[in-house]
Amino acid sequence: MQLIELFWPAFMLAILLVFVHTIFGLEIIKRGVIFTDLATGQFAAIGVAVSLLVFDGEYSFILTFIFALLGALLISIATYRVRNIEAFIGMLYALGASSIMILLSNSPEGVELFQKLQASDILYTTLDDLIEPGFLYIGIAIAFYLFYHKTKGFLKELFFFGLLALTVTSSVRLAGVLVVFVLLVVPAYISLLQNKYTKLYFAWFIGYAIIISAIIFSYLYDLPTGFTIVFVASLTGVISALVLKRNSTNTL
Numbered sequence: 001m002q003l004i005e006l007f008w009p010a011f012m013l014a015i016l017l018v019f020v021h022t023i024f025g026l027e028i029i030k031r032g033v034i035f036t037d038l039a040t041g042q043f044a045a046i047g048v049a050v051s052l053l054v055f056d057g058e059y060s061f062i063l064t065f066i067f068a069l070l071g072a073l074l075i076s077i078a079t080y081r082v083r084n085i086e087a088f089i090g091m092l093y094a095l096g097a098s099s100i101m102i103l104l105s106n107s108p109e110g111v112e113l114f115q116k117l118q119a120s121d122i123l124y125t126t127l128d129d130l131i132e133p134g135f136l137y138i139g140i141a142i143a144f145y146l147f148y149h150k151t152k153g154f155l156k157e158l159f160f161f162g163l164l165a166l167t168v169t170s171s172v173r174l175a176g177v178l179v180v181f182v183l184l185v186v187p188a189y190i191s192l193l194q195n196k197y198t199k200l201y202f203a204w205f206i207g208y209a210i211i212i213s214a215i216i217f218s219y220l221y222d223l224p225t226g227f228t229i230v231f232v233a234s235l236t237g238v239i240s241a242l243v244l245k246r247n248s249t250n251t252l
Contacts (some may be wrong), residue, residue, distance in 0.1 A: 001245050003200060003241070007123060007124075007125075007215065008221070009125045009126055009127050009129065009130055009234065010122050010123050010124065010125040010215055010225075011172070011212060011215065012125075012130055013122055013125045013129065013130055013133070013174065013175075014122070014208070014210055014211040014212055014215060015208060016130070016133055016137050016172070017048070017171060017175060017180075017183055017211070018183055018187065018204060018208055018211055019137060019141070019181075019204065020137040020140060020141055020167055020171075021037075021167070021171065021180065021183040021187075021207075022183070022184075022187050022188055022200065022203045022204055022207050023130055023141060023144060023200070024144075024163075024164055024167065024184055025037075025183070025184040025185055025186075025187060025188030025189075025203065026188045026191070026192070026199060026200060026203060027160065028185070028188070029188050029189060029192060032086075033075070033079075033085060033086065033089060034086070034162075034185060035086060035089045035090055035093060036075055036089055036164070037164065037168065037180060037181055037184045037185070038093050038177065038180075038181045039071055039073040039075065039089045039090075039092040039093040039096060040068055040070075040072050040075070040090075040161070040164060040168050041095045041168050041171075041172050041177040041180045042071070042092075042093050042096030042097050042100070042177055042183060042235075043067045043070060043071030043131065044064045044065075044067055044068035044165070044168045044169055044172040044173075044177075045096065045100055045117040045118075045172055045177050046065070046067045046096055046100055046103070047060070047063035047064035047065070047066060047067035047068065047169075048060060048064050048117055048172065048173060049100050049103045049104055049113070049117065050063050050067075050103065051063045051064070052113065053103060053104070055067055060173060061169065061170075061173070062140055064169045064172065064173060065165065065166065065169040068165035068166070068168050068169045068172075069162065069165045069166075071092060071096065071165065072161035072162060072164060072165035073158070073161070074092060075088075075089060075161055076154070076157045076161045077094070077159050079157055080154065080157075081097060086218035100114060100117060101114060116176065116184075116226075117172070117176055117177060117179045118176050118177050118184060118226070119157070119175070119176040119177075119178045119179050119224070119226025119227045119229070120174070120175055120176040120179070120226045121224060121225045122174065122175055122179075122215070122225055122226065122229075123215060123218060123219060123225040125174075129174070132170065133170050133171070133174060136166070136167075136170050137167070137170070140163050140166060140167055143163060144163055147159065148163075154199075159238045168180060171183075175229075176226050178226070178227075178230045179226050179229050179230060180211050180229050181230075181238070182229065182233035182234055183207060183211070183229075183233065185199035185237070186206075186207070186210065186233040186234065186236060186237040187203040187204070187206040187207035187210065188203050189237055189240075190202075190203070190206050190236070190237060190240045191206060193240060193241070193244045194244070206236075210232055210233045210236055211229055211233070212227070213232060214228045214229040214231075214232040214233070215228075215229070217232065220223075
């Protein structure tokens with residue numbers, strides 16, 4: 001009980017992160033572009049690095065969004081112009097990751113900053129940290145369900161990746177690139193392995209179980225929270241993939 005009272009803002013942030021990322025995760029797996037979020041997140045992290053190095057942390061949101069939107073725009077264009085889209089997205093990820101390392105190479109805290117951008121510590125989230133992402137994620141979810149299925153062609157791609165970029169802009173700054181990736185992919189992937197329950201609801205349930213248990217585990221054993229979330233989620237996904245039978249009707 002004391003643990004819940006002490007870290008309930010972190011638990012609330014965890015719920016918000018799973019809530020919005022699962023919506024996109026199901027669509028990403030359906031499209032077969034699994035590393036889209038990883039590449040977009042890495043581009044978003046460039047914005048964070050530029051903000052820290054050039055502007056002492058100022059203009060973080062707008063810079064992160066600009067770079068995330070650039071990554072999303074490149075993927076949207078490549079969807080129609082590039083063969084082997086997964087290879088292209090992989091190259092974008094490598095470009096983003098290497099760009100961050102180059103930017104941070106002359107900083108005394110470069111390695112530490114890079115690790116934080118990959119998976120940060122959400123354990124000591126404050127109440128103020130919840131206000132912006134709370135309104136943002138709810139607004140994004142509403143926009144997705146109201147307009148996404150009404151668009152077609154390139155406009156649909158741009159709308160989807162634009163919303164994803166906006167989501168990643170916030171979540172990378174809060175949790176890190178790798179945390180964003182596992183929250184997008186793992187709950188959705190596990191949910192698509194079963195037919196008994198509604199895909200979105202089951203993915204939410206799995207995501208909440210993973211992230212809350214990882215937060216508690218990291219606190220009890222004094223482990224880095226972000227990387228603990230990545231480890232628990234990845235391990236759960238790997239075990240599920242090996243143990244559960246593949247769902248032959250992976251419909252949303």
